[in-house]
Amino acid sequence: MRIVAEHLSYIYNARTPFAAKALDDVSLTIEEGEFYGIIGQTGSGKSTFVQHLNGLLRLPSSLKRKKKKKGKGVSPVLRVGEFDLSEKKTDFRALRKHVGMVFQYPEYQLFAETVEKDVAFGLLNFAEKGKKPSDEEVKRAVWEALEAVGLDPKEYAEKSPFELSGGQKRRVAIAGVIVTKPEILVLDEPAAGLDPLGKREVMDLLHKFHGDWCKTVVIVSHDMDEIAENCTRAAVFSEGKVVKEAPPKELFRETEELSSLGLDIPLVAKLCEALKERGVKIECDFTEDGFINAVLGRAALRGKEGQA
Amino acid sequence: MKDVAFGQYYPARSFLHNLDPRLKILFLIAYIVAIFLAPSTNFYGLAACAFVLILAVIFSRVPVLKVLRAVRGVLFLLVFTALLNVLFHGGETVYWSYGILRITREGIIFSAILALRLMLLVTFSSLLTYTTTPVALTDAIESLLTPLKWIRFPVHELALIMSIALRFIPILSEETDRIKNAQKARGADFEHGGPIAKVRAFVPILIPLLLCAFRRADELGDAMDARCYMGSKNRTKYKKLRFSWRDIIAFFVGAALITGVVLIRIYLGAPL
Structure with a gap:
């Protein structure tokens, strides 16, 4: 499923003194199979954008748009696969089955008595009417999801989610979303509040899902290392607009613009920059492995030159 | 979910917004007293109250529609009590009757006055929450309740x-x-x-x-x-409430309203 957004705008509390423009004419296309990153400072509109993807925030219905169109400007478009999200009749529940969304700090949405019941919540909600999955099927799917997030179902399925540690809770919450095998998985700051090891584990998990479980993964983050390390492409949001969109390899080549937007730069990009100032040019894709290989390659070259 | 209960405050800079919240609370109390002191046989007293309300709305810079929206919440109560009063109040000039139901001139006037009272009450109190932040309100309540400290009320x-x-x-x-x-x-x-x-x-x-x-x-x-919070002992305030010229004007308006209504009650109490 391909995500196409054109001229998307959104205003919170429209027509009140508290009105705040969160999205301003955003156009983006996310291809199927991508590991897409959305970067931006707090309040840049990135979370607002992803909440549109499964219809939690809606754009004005097509009827209203037609009326408006006579007046001025272009009309917004948002399509996810074959779903047209600007259409009022769209089956948003069917859409949500295909677009799984993991919110910030998802561990705070847990509610059931056991891990198994909590993970099954989405599965039962999305079951078509009259075709309730059997207990067997539910159990199988839940166990599979728990295994996928690295929790041993035998040990955890019957536990209360509230007696788990923070990291384990987050895994359970993620399992509760991927259990329906959505085609697109959207995660809002999936690694926020975790220690470095936990962060890496979560990102490794996402790579595991990407491809088999979910064709497309979209992550919202302000951790540039995370984006550089993982994403195939990324968009930079600032004040509701998309200011740049490129693969990380190109995105982090020019670091001045990012800095001027108040964004951090990945550690690897900083190293490359510092080396460049000292006259050593390293060409790499700004992942840690890529950097190490480039540096080692250079060292090997030097070594050969020295021998010669 | 954004507009629950206390999401009422309407940010603006106006005479009413700048009034001391303590005075606003006292003014509201005075206003309620005035509404119920106004004679229930004719409209003169309530007209004076309505005039003050209109003044207040103008000086609050809150859009009129927004103020009227407050009435919407009690609309059902308003219509229901008015209807009951029209049908059951009784009186001398009968327009229509059926069994125990009688629509009379007195009944219509009475229920109209009652409805007007309710409307004035609701709109005026909503004006208080529109122009005062919740924090200022609690500050004012704390200050107004200070005398209760004598009886060790916390x-x-x-x-x-x-x-x-x-x-x-x-x-x-x-x-x-x-x-x-x-x-x-x-x-x-x-x-x-x-x-x-x-x-x-x-x-x-x-x-x-x-x-x-x-x-x-x-x-x-x-x-x-x-941060070593220890309760009320020896705490000072970041924002001290002080009366200003605005408050003196408002005080006199309130005093004039009450006197006016009392005078109307004494000299113009005759039924319509």
Whole structure:
């Protein structure tokens, strides 16, 4: 499923003194199979954008748009696969089955008595009417999801989610979303509040899902290392607009613009920059492995030159 | 969810916004007294009250439609009591009767006055919440209740509890939105199904919300301890409330209203 957004705008509390423009004419296309990153400072509109993807925030219905169109400007478009999200009749529940969304700090949405019941919540909600999955099927799917997030179902399925540690809770919450095998998985700051090891584990998990479980993964983050390390492409949001969109390899080549937007730069990009100032040019894709290989390659070259 | 209870404050710079909140509360009390002192046989007294209300709306810079919206909440009560009064009040000039139901001139006037009273009451009190932030309100209540400290009533603690509760309303409402969205994303359905199904659908919101409230309460308690909060003893205020020229004007308007209504009651109390 391909995500196409054109001229998307959104205003919170429209027509009140508290009105705040969160999205301003955003156009983006996310291809199927991508590991897409959305970067931006707090309040840049990135979370607002992803909440549109499964219809939690809606754009004005097509009827209203037609009326408006006579007046001025272009009309917004948002399509996810074959779903047209600007259409009022769209089956948003069917859409949500295909677009799984993991919110910030998802561990705070847990509610059931056991891990198994909590993970099954989405599965039962999305079951078509009259075709309730059997207990067997539910159990199988839940166990599979728990295994996928690295929790041993035998040990955890019957536990209360509230007696788990923070990291384990987050895994359970993620399992509760991927259990329906959505085609697109959207995660809002999936690694926020975790220690470095936990962060890496979560990102490794996402790579595991990407491809088999979910064709497309979209992550919202302000951790540039995370984006550089993982994403195939990324968009930079600032004040509701998309200011740049490129693969990380190109995105982090020019670091001045990012800095001027108040964004951090990945550690690897900083190293490359510092080396460049000292006259050593390293060409790499700004992942840690890529950097190490480039540096080692250079060292090997030097070594050969020295021998010669 | 954004417009629950205390999301009422309408930010603007106006005469009314700048009044001392204590005076606004006292003025509201005086206004209520005036409404009920006004004679219930004719409209002169209430006309004076309505005039003051119109003045207040003009000097508050809150859009008229917004002020009138406050009446919408009590519209049913208003229509219902007016109808009952019209039908059952009784009186001498009968227009129409059926069994014990009688529509009379006196009944119509009486119910119109009653409805007017309610409307004035609701709009004027809503004006208070439109022009005063919740924090200023609790400050004012604390200050007005100070005399109760003599009988060892914990005024400061009460005010603190109130302002914490008020502060938490938007936080919890935001949290509710977030949890609701998260469960919606997992296919939860809050719109369809019978009443029992609808109530049951809220369990996945209520439990995380309760947990969140307890967690936040714990954190707030710790933070207060960490900053050595000890209660009311020897605490000074960051924002001191002071009366200004505006408050003197408002005070005289209020005093004039009450005197006026009392005079109307004495000299113009005759029924229409």
